[in-house]
Amino acid sequence: MPQKTKKSTTSSKSPQKSENLKAVLRLRVPNSEAHYGGNLVSGSKVLEFFGDVATELLIRLDGDEGLFRAYDNVEFLAPVFGGDYLEIEGEITQIGNTSRKMAFTARKVIEPEPSVAPSAAKVLKAPIVVVKATGTCVTPKELQRKPL
Numbered sequence: 001m002p003q004k005t006k007k008s009t010t011s012s013k014s015p016q017k018s019e020n021l022k023a024v025l026r027l028r029v030p031n032s033e034a035h036y037g038g039n040l041v042s043g044s045k046v047l048e049f050f051g052d053v054a055t056e057l058l059i060r061l062d063g064d065e066g067l068f069r070a071y072d073n074v075e076f077l078a079p080v081f082g083g084d085y086l087e088i089e090g091e092i093t094q095i096g097n098t099s100r101k102m103a104f105t106a107r108k109v110i111e112p113e114p115s116v117a118p119s120a121a122k123v124l125k126a127p128i129v130v131v132k133a134t135g136t137c138v139t140p141k142e143l144q145r146k147p148l
């Protein structure tokens with residue numbers, strides 16, 4: 001059951017504006033992003049996508065893009081190749097004074113099948129989690145245009 005919205009000056013809160021706490025980005029990683037042998041895409045590219053999702057979350061919560069302060073954990077669990085379709089999900093898990101803790105998951109939902117034909121691709125029966133991360137963004141107090 002959702003918690004009641006309550007103004008507070010404490011330094012750590014559970015998320016309360018539930019409609020603002022999740023964001024999803026779906027995209028195709030272009031072949032031009034392949035950086036390593038075998039069309040492999042750099043892991044840092046997925047972190048850039050997490051940054052885009054984080055920015056949306058901060059705009060929804062604070063009316064400001066904010067800044068990424070730190071990742072405390074990043075796991076690269078499966079390779080990403082040029083031509084893959086990804087679903088990038090982010091969620092605010094804790095709200096501090098200026099800090100916003102977040103959790104991210106990137107899933108591969110479609111992949112090319114170059115061994116079948118250069119243009120062949122398949123929808124995966126079950127999405128594959130390729131990267132997971134947790135981190136903290138900051139929206140300075142004076143830029144928070146939607147105070148909790």
Ligand SMILES: CC(C)(COP(=O)(O)OP(=O)(O)OC[C@H]1O[C@@H](n2cnc3c(N)ncnc32)[C@H](O)[C@@H]1OP(=O)(O)O)[C@@H](O)C(=O)NCCC(=O)NCCS
Pocket residue numbers: 011051066067068069070072095096097098099100136138
């Ligand atoms: C983000 C930035 C504005 C924060 O500056 P700051 O306000 O002086 O940061 P502080 O160290 O005082 O910490 C701000 C908040 O983050 C939290 N924080 C600081 N370091 C942290 C870390 N390593 N992990 C988690 N939280 C952290 C603090 O506890 C504080 O939280 P609170 O306000 O809820 O109590 C500044 O560090 C910056 O400009 N960094 C560069 C950002 C950037 O370019 N990112 C990449 C592109 S988005």
